[in-house]
Amino acid sequence: MMALDTVDVKRKVRVMMIDGGHRVRAHLNTLGIHIGDWLTVVERAPFRGPVLVEINGTRLALGRGIAAKIRVEMDGALQPLVQSQPEAETEQR
Amino acid sequence: MRFILAGQPNSGKSTIFNSIAGYRAATANFPGSSISFTFSRALILGREVEVVDLPGIYSLTSSTQDSGKAEGYLLEEPYDLIINVVDASRLGRSLELTMQLLELERPMIVALNMMDEAARGGIEVDHEELSRQIGVPVVLTVGRRGLGLKELFRRALQHAHQGEESFALTLDREVEEALEEVGAFLETTGIGNSVPRRFVAEKLLERDPHFEREIYDQHPELKKQVRGVAAVLQKAHGWSADQVISGSRHAVAHCIEEEAVTLERPQIGWREWADRVFLHPWTGGPVMVAILGLLFWVVFRVGQRLEMPLIELTDRLAAALAEKLPPETLLGTLAGGALTGIAGGVAIVLPYLLPFLIGLAILEDSGYLPRMAYILDNFMHRIGLHGKSVLPLILGYGCSVPAIMSARILPSLRDRRITAVLASFIPCSARTIVIFGLVAAYMGPWWALGIYLLNLLIVVVLGNVLARTMKGASPGLILEIPELQLPQMKTLAAKTWLTLKEFITIAWPLLVASSVVLGLLEWADAAATINAMLAPLTVVLLGLPVAVGMTLVFGILRKELTLVMLVQALGTTHLSAVMTEGQMLTFTLFVVFYVPCVATVAVMAKELGWRDTAVISAFSVLLAVVIGIAGRFGYALLS
Numbered sequence: 001m002m003a004l005d006t007v008d009v010k011r012k013v014r015v016m017m018i019d020g021g022h023r024v025r026a027h028l029n030t031l032g033i034h035i036g037d038w039l040t041v042v043e044r045a046p047f048r049g050p051v052l053v054e055i056n057g058t059r060l061a062l063g064r065g066i067a068a069k070i071r072v073e074m075d076g077a078l079q080p081l082v083q084s085q086p087e088a089e090t091e092q093r
Numbered sequence: 094m095r096f097i098l099a100g101q102p103n104s105g106k107s108t109i110f111n112s113i114a115g116y117r118a119a120t121a122n123f124p125g126s127s128i129s130f131t132f133s134r135a136l137i138l139g140r141e142v143e144v145v146d147l148p149g150i151y152s153l154t155s156s157t158q159d160s161g162k163a164e165g166y167l168l169e170e171p172y173d174l175i176i177n178v179v180d181a182s183r184l185g186r187s188l189e190l191t192m193q194l195l196e197l198e199r200p201m202i203v204a205l206n207m208m209d210e211a212a213r214g215g216i217e218v219d220h221e222e223l224s225r226q227i228g229v230p231v232v233l234t235v236g237r238r239g240l241g242l243k244e245l246f247r248r249a250l251q252h253a254h255q256g257e258e259s260f261a262l263t264l265d266r267e268v269e270e271a272l273e274e275v276g277a278f279l280e281t282t283g284i285g286n287s288v289p290r291r292f293v294a295e296k297l298l299e300r301d302p303h304f305e306r307e308i309y310d311q312h313p314e315l316k317k318q319v320r321g322v323a324a325v326l327q328k329a330h331g332w333s334a335d336q337v338i339s340g341s342r343h344a345v346a347h348c349i350e351e352e353a354v355t356l357e358r359p360q361i362g363w364r365e366w367a368d369r370v371f372l373h374p375w376t377g378g379p380v381m382v383a384i385l386g387l388l389f390w391v392v393f394r395v396g397q398r399l400e401m402p403l404i405e406l407t408d409r410l411a412a413a414l415a416e417k418l419p420p421e422t423l424l425g426t427l428a429g430g431a432l433t434g435i436a437g438g439v440a441i442v443l444p445y446l447l448p449f450l451i452g453l454a455i456l457e458d459s460g461y462l463p464r465m466a467y468i469l470d471n472f473m474h475r476i477g478l479h480g481k482s483v484l485p486l487i488l489g490y491g492c493s494v495p496a497i498m499s500a501r502i503l504p505s506l507r508d509r510r511i512t513a514v515l516a517s518f519i520p521c522s523a524r525t526i527v528i529f530g531l532v533a534a535y536m537g538p539w540w541a542l543g544i545y546l547l548n549l550l551i552v553v554v555l556g557n558v559l560a561r562t563m564k565g566a567s568p569g570l571i572l573e574i575p576e577l578q579l580p581q582m583k584t585l586a587a588k589t590w591l592t593l594k595e596f597i598t599i600a601w602p603l604l605v606a607s608s609v610v611l612g613l614l615e616w617a618d619a620a621a622t623i624n625a626m627l628a629p630l631t632v633v634l635l636g637l638p639v640a641v642g643m644t645l646v647f648g649i650l651r652k653e654l655t656l657v658m659l660v661q662a663l664g665t666t667h668l669s670a671v672m673t674e675g676q677m678l679t680f681t682l683f684v685v686f687y688v689p690c691v692a693t694v695a696v697m698a699k700e701l702g703w704r705d706t707a708v709i710s711a712f713s714v715l716l717a718v719v720i721g722i723a724g725r726f727g728y729a730l731l732s
Binding site: 023026027028035042043045046056059060061065066 | 151189190214216335339359467468570572574
């Protein structure tokens with residue numbers, strides 16, 4: 001598993017878990033990023049600028065701070081989703 | 094009858110609203126550009142209907158203050174029908190809000206908007222199938238071109254008459270069981286007789302802060318019971334209850350999307366190519382600088398072209414008037430003052446204001462602003478903010494009032510406050526007129542550009558200081574980048590006219606009146622007294638002509654007044670004859686930074702409170718004096 005801000009351009013990755021508080025997660029959910037979704041990294045701004053991702057035809061700019069909280073898996077190396085989920089929970093409540 | 098337009102940000106609600114109400118709601122291709130509710134009465138098929146344009150909401154979860162307001166409105170206010178505007182090109186995501194709206198159990202219809210954009214993306218939506226899946230009528234529209242809107246409102250009226258309420262779609266079995274359980278608790282306490290019980294139950298399970306406060310304050314015993322149900326849900330899925338519900342909604346929305354949508358190959362058009370250039374790590378920055386530079390250059394050239402002949406004309410008029418009515422008489426003073434005011438508006442303000450407003454409208458409408466937010470995010474982090482603050486700051490170049498109001502799109506209170514303060518320091522179009530009309534016209538465009546860069550530098554330093562002193566960290570950028578659009582003449586014209594109308598109806602009369610008052614004050618020799626009182630500032634500190642004092646007082650009403658008043662106070666439109674270049678520079682710098690105009694102070698007081706507004710205003714005067722003095726001696730040293 002790796003953080004979204006380290007993924008190379010044009011790579012398609014699957015969201016495995018989202019760190020961070022309820023608000024960030026809710027905001028990402030409503031913009032269409034859920035655990036298990038596939039997204040493509042379209043562009044990475046230089047000097048630790050934001051990451052541009054495409055998900056279901058929508059383009060989102062995510063600040064590096066936010067992108068670092070999104071843990072993803074490269075295509076091919078699929079882990080069963082369930083294993084990572086209790087972890088995602090412990091950080092919260 | 095009252096209809097509510099509700100939908101996700103940038104789905105085109107305001108465009109649809111404007112098409113029936115005339116241009117009233119500000120639209121921009123930037124998510125969240127409507128920040129307040131707009132009401133309008135419209136005649137639809139001979140019936141008077143009140144239409145409400147709600148600010149865009151991603152979901153009915155009060156994660157930010159503003160969406161909480163829209164949510165409260167949808168739940169509590171009386172209305173006959175919800176028109177849910179859905180962006181067809183983002184159907185899956187939009188349906189999640191649609192599902193939440195269905196849970197409100199009110200009459201509702203769906204406007205499936207932006208069908209043209211969806212078609213470009215290779216998305217074909219079967220609206221009949223969609224309508225069957227969600228149980229409410231679906232009408233296809235293209236708001237920007239006005240297609241399908243007649244049919245939309247016809248169906249809306251018809252549906253509102255029938256009064257058929259929507260019903261919630263079924264989620265996961267476990268979620269439904271949990272909702273039922275919580276619903277039963279609510280029933281025993283009598284909650285949910287006036288509002289849909291299922292909706293409240295869902296909000297409590299999601300731990301929505303607004304609902305938790307409202308309900309647990311009255312019935313503290315419910316808290317334990319609801320949390321118990323949430324814990325069971327969490328145990329079964331391994332996720333917190335809000336994620337389980339949101340995940341389940343996502344799944345259902347996805348299923349509906351799959352049923353209703355056929356995907357084809359998206360067309361790769363100019364939009365895709367333009368974006369590759371605009372957002373590329375190497376070309377993005379330079380292209381942005383080029384675009385802004387072009388805007389600056391066009392405004393200067395067009396303004397200059399228009400200004401020269403107009404000033405000549407008004408000068409001849411003034412000379413003719415002075416012959417008929419000598420300025421020594423009272424009548425001559427009044428007429429001369431009025432003419433200066435009118436002439437100032439025509440010859441000095443409009444030539445620069447018009448191209449500037451059109452340029453800004455193009456930037457807003459095309460969707461370039463969110464791309465600027467993306468490119469500048471990194472830079473904004475240096476000031477302690479993030480990319481989303483770019484919108485209020487850019488709007489600040491138009492007018493400080495909407496700029497400060499638009500700071501509300503920022504999720505954190507800290508960012509909102511810092512951005513609002515910074516936006517008030519950005520030279521608005523009124524201050525731009527002083528910069529262009531005085532510095533650029535007499536000293537050349539490079540000096541004007543220098544003032545903008547100096548201003549930007551000071552804003553950056555100020556932002557840095559504020560970010561360091563105010564507690565809390567910026568949560569980071571999450572921003573949707575909407576598709577690029579070709580700006581449409583109709584929208585551009587309407588948008589420019591909206592701002593221009595404000596200048597003509599509010600600022601211009603003020604300009605004429607102030608001009609007359611200044612003339613009268615001079616006639617009665619009262620201006621000299623006020624000028625003498627201000628002399629320590631204007632003459633001693635800034636080295637300006639003594640007559641300038643009054644103009645600065647008027648400038649608090651509207652900043653462009655300072656320039657027009659200057660013409661009146663010095664008695665000539667050929668300012669270079671009575672002011673040195675150094676004086677023009679000092680004057681302009683002072684005007685750019687000192688107290689924002691009355692309207693800005695009022696809106697700042699509303700957003701930040703009177704105490705902070707007073708501090709900022711006092712600080713701005715101090716800053717203006719320091720920068721004015723620096724300009725005065727800096728110019729003397731350079732030349």
